Amino acid sequence: MRSLEVITRCGLTLGPSGDGVVHSSFRQALNFRLDGELFSLLGQGQALAPAGMIVGGRPDFTRFAPGVRVLLTADEIVVAGQPFSLRAAAVASTAIADHGPPDERRISELAAVLSQWLSRDPPAHGWFDSLHDEASPYAPAVRRGWLALQAAVRAGDEDALVRACSGLVGLGPGLTPSGDDFLLGMFLVLHWRAPALGARILAQAAHGASTTDVSQAMLRRALQGYASLLYLAVLDPGTDLESALARAGAFGHSSGHDCLCGMLFAVQHG
Structure with missing residues (x-):
């Protein structure tokens, strides 16, 4: 499956790895729980949330049902098998x-x-x-x-x-x-x-x-x-x-x- 790019991410530190689940999904936003904390993937053009990441383009996140698995590795987030690369993400402060x-x-x-x-x-x-x-x-x-x-x-x-x-x-x-x-x-x-x-x-x-x-x-x-x-x-x-x-x-x-x-x-x- 083709990887989608996270183009901007908040400055909050994600662990080196983790296993979580989708909390809620909307057309331009997906909330997921990882290590007890909520994070968000957002479509391009959305405002950066305090614990958010902006994905290039306008992906439709409604295809990811609440409860599906989210996996964090060293350089990507994988939601139900769909990778979102963190390699080229610019960091923007939400402090x-x-x-x-x-x-x-x-x-x-x-x-x-x-x-x-x-x-x-x-x-x-x-x-x-x-x-x-x-x-x-x-x-x-x-x-x-x-x-x-x-x-x-x-x-x-x-x-x-x-x-x-x-x-x-x-x-x-x-x-x-x-x-x-x-x-x-x-x-x-x-x-x-x-x-x-x-x-x-x-x-x-x-x-x-x-x-x-x-x-x-x-x-x-x-x-x-x-x-x-x-x-x-x-x-x-x-x-x-x-x-x-x-x-x-x-x-x-x-x-x-x-x-x-x-x-x-x-x-x-x-």
């Missing part, structure tokens, strides 16, 4: 520390434009939509969570804020629920502006069992210092903000938009 810090100008720009930007065309049943449209099935839970966040901030009570954030874990549909994406956005700002508080919030969220395993892995990776390049670009003063917002906000059904909502909350209150 949060390599994409910042956001300077005060960047924070000011975000504070000035993000609220209006998020209101333009919010995805149905995402965080913003649920907060502003009572017809959303998630509106009651999102609004309860929002009120708890606001009350904690007004009181200046960090313990209450951590508890309020924990209540958002697993809130919403999909592989990464809206509440988790919101928390990730909060953390990415707090990582630079209030790192101890951000770590407390995410440590509590990442170790809970009330969300999906994909989302839990996303939060755990962030706590370890890694995140999607889509989101890191929003805070990186070396990137064009409007372009970064457009790319991040379009990710998933509402995931990117939800993450930006969390960033806005942290920018306004962090």
Whole structure:
């Protein structure tokens, strides 16, 4: 079978070998578990995930069913007999520390434009939509969570804020629920502006069992210092903000938009 090329990979170290299984597959993304950790193969044009690898071309990963074997060797990943070569892969950092810090100008720009930007065309049943449209099935839970966040901030009570954030874990549909994406956005700002508080919030969220395993892995990776390049670009003063917002906000059904909502909350209150 002809080998497909991994053209870009994250900087996270893969072991010299390993045996795993496919977790979930989509047309342009395949998640697999190896040595207890989740990794992703992504089609060309997709954003590099914190533990991801970009495959040249646009392979259709839906042909790989959940549960099929994944084998890692010294220079390739083999999924159900299909090799993906790692030999020529360029390494791109998904470390949060390599994409910042956001300077005060960047924070000011975000504070000035993000609220209006998020209101333009919010995805149905995402965080913003649920907060502003009572017809959303998630509106009651999102609004309860929002009120708890606001009350904690007004009181200046960090313990209450951590508890309020924990209540958002697993809130919403999909592989990464809206509440988790919101928390990730909060953390990415707090990582630079209030790192101890951000770590407390995410440590509590990442170790809970009330969300999906994909989302839990996303939060755990962030706590370890890694995140999607889509989101890191929003805070990186070396990137064009409007372009970064457009790319991040379009990710998933509402995931990117939800993450930006969390960033806005942290920018306004962090």
